[in-house]
Amino acid sequence: MIRSKVLIVGDGAREHAIATRLSLSVHEPRISALVTHENPGIRRIVERSGGELVKSGLDPRGLVSAVNRVNPDLVIIGPEEPQFAGVADKAAELGVPTFGVPRSLAMIEQSKAFARALMWKYRIPGRIAFRAFRDINEALQYISNAGSVAIKPARQSGGKGVRVFWDRLAYLRDGINEAKVSQVFAVSRDMATYDDIDARIVVEEAVTGVEYTVQVISDGKSIIALPPIQDNPHVFDYDVGPECGGMGAIVGPGPSLPFLTQEEYEESVEITRKSLEALQRETGVKYVGVLGGQFMLTTYGPTLIEYYSRFGDPEALNALAMLNDDLLEMMEAAVDGRLSSIKYSFKRNAVAISKAVAPMGYPHNRDLARGRSITIDMDGIRKLGCEVYLGSVIEEGGLYKTLGSRAVEVLAVGSTYRETYEKIENCITHIKSPDWQLIHRRDIGSRELIEKRIKDAEHIRTVYRWRRDHGLGRVRIDWVPGGEITIYDYT
């Protein structure tokens, strides 16, 4: 059966991209959306398809009112927060098939401690050592001697707040320890406002390498692995600056990345699949939706950094660009539990680059970034062949007004990185602000950055292969001279 009335939950560029893709379905669905702000892009699609835009909190109450108004055959949840809030649980209660997971499954994203513990319990490869803390003093005591660590909020908090402290040069430890302490306090402060999970601070062993995302669509029984995509978490060019939601992503040529081997990709898919099975076994609930694994090629090989219980943003843009098939049919198959029987394929030779444009001030000074005007020359961009997805903006007096987060995401598809890179950079020149500075990362998709990634990956590949050949692929041995030997066994 083809469901013709779809309700999308979410109001960002990712949901705009999903809505756009659904609107291209041969089944011509009527698309409605549950949003907190009136995303002008989503609104236009909703209007054109004869759907409705329901403005409310992205929570069970909002869902109920939206369901009452549009009576959807299918609910699609874009972001993570509505999942944490129980929107999918509510949809199930109302008997509406839902692409997007309930709270119990979204815990794999919501709680970093849960995700790590799950991987250790089921001995899934790609693990790293971690500790979770609620008590700030315990955390402080631990980090002072923990060496190189990543200190994260234990709960997913919009991609902000992770900091990595390299402690490779012992003479620098005083300054670095002070910074670690400040991060523990900052995280603890931020986490005090959430009461939906136990731990507040997660401290992980820091790993270095090249990052990539592997997303799979699951129907609860089988998965479809989407192409590997590289997101770029630093807010500034050349991988400088704070972590943010992601400033752009690349994929290609075809369903691959220039710096990742097929073996490494398959190993990562396998890790994701095993995690998904473990999660279903643990909760007894079927996973219907997208599971995204943020990976890093490290000295252990493919290593899981964190999981997303939904499409990545902006990775969703790249993934959808590579998919040849009808997205609605695919999501239908997922909610019906018949993913294994559908045919799908990816563009063989295409390259896709997505980039976010944000008002200066994003991500840590949103007061500065809010309320700025943006103009977009859509005709100019269309002529160049890019797609534009609106994010954290509303329409006001013929202008777009920023709300403080990533305002616009642009997608370009081409046959080579060079062509696609030039195209997207030209398109972005058509996005301007008359009263503020906009930022985007020029380096994403450039030859220089891709060459650097290839070089970094080759370097790390040599190391992890050596370690695997020498029986150290899944083991780390720490020895304090004259003291104890600690063996971390990752098998």
Next chain:
Amino acid sequence: MGVSGFVGVISFHDGWDVSKMLRYALPVLRHRGNDTAWAALLSNDNKFVIQEVKEDGNIPSGWAGLLCLYTNNASRGLVKCGNTDIAYCIEGIVVKPMELCRLVNGDGEALAYTSLVALTSGGELIAYRPITGLRNLVLGAYGFDLAMISNESSTINALGGEVRLFIEPGSIVRASKLNLSVSKIAGNARSKLCVMEFIYLSRPDSEVDGHPVYEFRRALARRLALRLAKWVDVDVVIGMPETGIIYGIKAAETLRKPFEYALLNIERRRSALKDDLLDKVSSVHLKLSPVISAIRGRRVLLVDDSLLTGISIKEASQALRHRAGAREVHVAIASPRIIRSCPYGIDMPPDNQLLANAFSNYADAQRVLEVDSLTWLSLDDLYATANEAGIDGDHLCTYCLRGDKHELDL
């Protein structure tokens, strides 16, 4: 004018005192300046705290800061540009602070011979590489937390960071908590790398625009040795501390002769950058403690990176022959003859104090230095080395090495 070593660090998150890192930039950059460093730190309320720093001295705390060492006191300072205070360190030809203001404000002429790192009281870290490319500049980062800019890439590594970008000539970098931009200033940018950076100025663990300095020196030493092999026969090879050691080791490898670590530093100082003659001789004597047992009765090849006045070499040849009893002292220099003082900002004695200039006749130069033979690298060998390293000869500034009267196209 003058050489300096500088680094600027800015933090993107609260909780950093960058002075704790900057103090380790001091030993890394010492070879580019005199004994005293200058540091300017920005406190949490964006006030500058400025201090001269001796070795192991305390650096004031701050969330962002600059540190530099220099041969010329005019290479650093604090200037008021409108309402903004700007602390700066420069390298190369000294320019008026007002010109730096204009550069920082984006309405100045593109400087040709001067690089800059500056910190503003508005919390912006700004750096500039001259349009000629003669001075170097590199951007690095530490995790999600720090951005660092220096004129030696090894500083970035010593401060725990990773090199992210070699800044192109004529480019200005601006980093703040809000943004990072690298943009070209209008002007005819050329890429002329200073050959002296490769020969002796940079640390061997640095890279210049991605070209490893060590590899360049290794290749120079090899070519020098191939030249020597034709007419000089020796028993042992010795390197002149500090920068001549690599050349000595690598030349010995090519010659298939033993390298002896037979001249030892008493205290590490850079002699070439000293102005005062007695200071210079003191510095030379502090790196010339001979290991007599390794030298006595032997035919010695002494290798150094460069030869300006010849004072170091003469002192060394006498230490080797008179004190340590070398039978023969041959000298090989891993650079071509330096015959003109650098007009673009590298400290060198004036033309009439350059030995290669004063004694254009080899035999005279050998007699002055009291050496059995004196061999310089040829200009052709230098260019061949550059080519090997992937640097086009046109992209190398060799003004100080060239006898023709033409000024370089800078």
